[in-house]
Amino acid sequence: MTEALEYDVVVLGAGPVGENVADRVRAAGLSAAVVESELVGGECSYWACMPSKALLRPVIARSDARKVPGLRDSVTGPLDVPAVLAHRDEYVSHWQDDGQVRWLESIGAHLYRGHGRLYGTRKVSVTSPEGEHHVLTARHAVAVCTGSRAVLPDLPGIADARPWTSREATSAQQVPGRLVVVGGGVVGVEMATAWQAFGAQVTVLVRGDGLLPKMEPFAGELVAEALKEAGASVRTRVSVAEVVREGSTGPVTVVLDDGGRIEADEILFATGRAPRTDDIGLDTVGMEPGSWLPVDDSCRVAGSDWLYAVGDVNHRALLTHQGKYQARIAGAAIAARAAKVPLLETDPWGAHAATADRAAVPQVVFTDPEAASAGLTLAEAEAAGHRVRAVDYDLGGVAGAGLFADGYRGRARMVVDLDREVLLGVTFVGPGVGELIHSATVAIAAEVPIARLWHAVPAYPTISEVWLRLLETYRDQ
Numbered sequence: 001m002t003e004a005l006e007y008d009v010v011v012l013g014a015g016p017v018g019e020n021v022a023d024r025v026r027a028a029g030l031s032a033a034v035v036e037s038e039l040v041g042g043e044c045s046y047w048a049c050m051p052s053k054a055l056l057r058p059v060i061a062r063s064d065a066r067k068v069p070g071l072r073d074s075v076t077g078p079l080d081v082p083a084v085l086a087h088r089d090e091y092v093s094h095w096q097d098d099g100q101v102r103w104l105e106s107i108g109a110h111l112y113r114g115h116g117r118l119y120g121t122r123k124v125s126v127t128s129p130e131g132e133h134h135v136l137t138a139r140h141a142v143a144v145c146t147g148s149r150a151v152l153p154d155l156p157g158i159a160d161a162r163p164w165t166s167r168e169a170t171s172a173q174q175v176p177g178r179l180v181v182v183g184g185g186v187v188g189v190e191m192a193t194a195w196q197a198f199g200a201q202v203t204v205l206v207r208g209d210g211l212l213p214k215m216e217p218f219a220g221e222l223v224a225e226a227l228k229e230a231g232a233s234v235r236t237r238v239s240v241a242e243v244v245r246e247g248s249t250g251p252v253t254v255v256l257d258d259g260g261r262i263e264a265d266e267i268l269f270a271t272g273r274a275p276r277t278d279d280i281g282l283d284t285v286g287m288e289p290g291s292w293l294p295v296d297d298s299c300r301v302a303g304s305d306w307l308y309a310v311g312d313v314n315h316r317a318l319l320t321h322q323g324k325y326q327a328r329i330a331g332a333a334i335a336a337r338a339a340k341v342p343l344l345e346t347d348p349w350g351a352h353a354a355t356a357d358r359a360a361v362p363q364v365v366f367t368d369p370e371a372a373s374a375g376l377t378l379a380e381a382e383a384a385g386h387r388v389r390a391v392d393y394d395l396g397g398v399a400g401a402g403l404f405a406d407g408y409r410g411r412a413r414m415v416v417d418l419d420r421e422v423l424l425g426v427t428f429v430g431p432g433v434g435e436l437i438h439s440a441t442v443a444i445a446a447e448v449p450i451a452r453l454w455h456a457v458p459a460y461p462t463i464s465e466v467w468l469r470l471l472e473t474y475r476d477q
């Protein structure tokens with residue numbers, strides 16, 4: 001039986017982004033239906049941010065503690081891996097979404113469980129696991145928030161090799177003896193850091209020259225150095241040509257393009273993401289199934305007055321915090337348009353334009369050492385045509401860093417726009433820098449003139465004193 005139902009807004013996908021779109025439009029007094037085919041909370045809650053950070057937190061805390069004189073001798077033993085995995089399970093609510101479902105109910109959104117597909121203009125059809133069909137009509141907007149999935153390369157033997165993707169890497173219950181990680185981006189290096197610390201012998205394979213290719217080059221260099229010190233092997237300029245799994249429980253042999261072979265117990269492919277848009281009815285609204293969905297700064301799909309694409313699926317910045325930022329903006333834009341209030345692009349709160357996606361995206365890589373960045377790298381700023389100067393500082397020379405960790409190793413860079421004397425990008429690599437990056441995000445997003453930054457005095461003795469050193473270096477160069 002097909003039941004027709006009408007709401008102001010229909011949200012397709014209840015990851016962190018869909019949840020936030022629903023929250024914003026409900027707060028504006030609009031009715032909302034949310035369609036979810038797996039777990040309310042999405043990839044982030046169960047197979048991405050939350051489990052990965054729960055796995056990494058003890059690894060980083062132990063490493064930091066081992067750098068503090070007087071404390072290091074108390075933390076010489078191995079990690080209690082079963083306890084770490086149990087805590088991870090707890091942190092992801094044992095892959096149960098009851099708590100998030102209750103939250104959706106509390107904001108007055110109506111949840112439909114099942115696979116949703118666009119069904120022509122302002123309509124979404126839902127097929128529940130029990131085979132029931134609903135057609136939801138949106139009076140004002142449909143927000144596609146279906147996120148992304150891991151991409152597996154098309155390699156001989158891959159289907160039979162039962163490779164790990166980010167889902168298995170974040171939810172595994174056993175530590176493999178030997179783990180090959182293919183890919184040196186954020187997921188690859190974070191999972192290599194975690195599983196090496198849990199006792200696996202990790203080999204990281206990257207096609208390019210180094211790790212973390214989207215950050216400043218020194219980030220990948222310092223993280224690779226630390227992974228090697230932890231006992232992992234990092235091999236660059238190498239590609240996987242074939243994978244062969246022996247039987248149903250045997251080891252996997254990784255055949256490399258240079259003819260080399262590596263035997264492992266598991267292989268993780270951390271080789272990129274694809275949009276979850278292949279089966280969401282894009283063809284019914286004249287769009288290409290399987291494509292990322294380009295949007296304007298209000299997250300509305302080009303050429304449509306009712307279709308929005310928010311979060312990973314629009315490919316602007318594949319990060320939870322950025323997707324939730326977009327959700328706040330899309331929600332406000334949907335509500336303003338529903339009320340026929342003009343969008344004020346000059347609104348001092350910038351509430352209707354996701355400009356930070358271009359200028360000031362922060363990211364923390366929870367490796368040991370952490371790598372954190374906001375805004376543009378030097379190469380990106382130059383490619384964008386800015387006249388820039390990179391200012392570097394050795395974090396080991398900062399008093400607060402020396403207090404944080406004996407023999408502190410790390411580096412900082414700020415990229416200065418020489419024409420406007422504001423910052424375009426900042427990168428910190430070193431223990432504890434994840435909590436420092438918001439200062440850079442504020443400086444970049446607010447376009448604080450360098451002359452004013454002199455008056456933002458960092459507390460002594462904290463790692464933040466690196467700001468003072470960077471400014472002095474800039475002045476004296």
Ligand SMILES: Cc1cc2nc3c(=O)[nH]c(=O)nc-3n(C[C@H](O)[C@H](O)[C@H](O)COP(=O)(O)OP(=O)(O)OC[C@H]3O[C@@H](n4cnc5c(N)ncnc54)[C@H](O)[C@@H]3O)c2cc1C
Nearest residue numbers: 013015017037042043044048049116147311312318319320
């Ligand atoms: C290992 C890993 C670690 C990460 N760590 C971080 C981190 O530390 N910090 C950070 O900011 N970002 C991190 N990310 C990125 C982050 O997970 C994503 O940016 C975020 O989950 C995107 O949110 P979303 O709501 O757009 O999509 P998702 O979280 O993917 O949610 C989409 C939802 O839509 C549902 N859905 C899809 N298709 C349909 C359909 N047809 N019908 C109904 N429902 C559907 C899905 O089931 C899912 O619940 C990490 C990613 C990975 C892989």
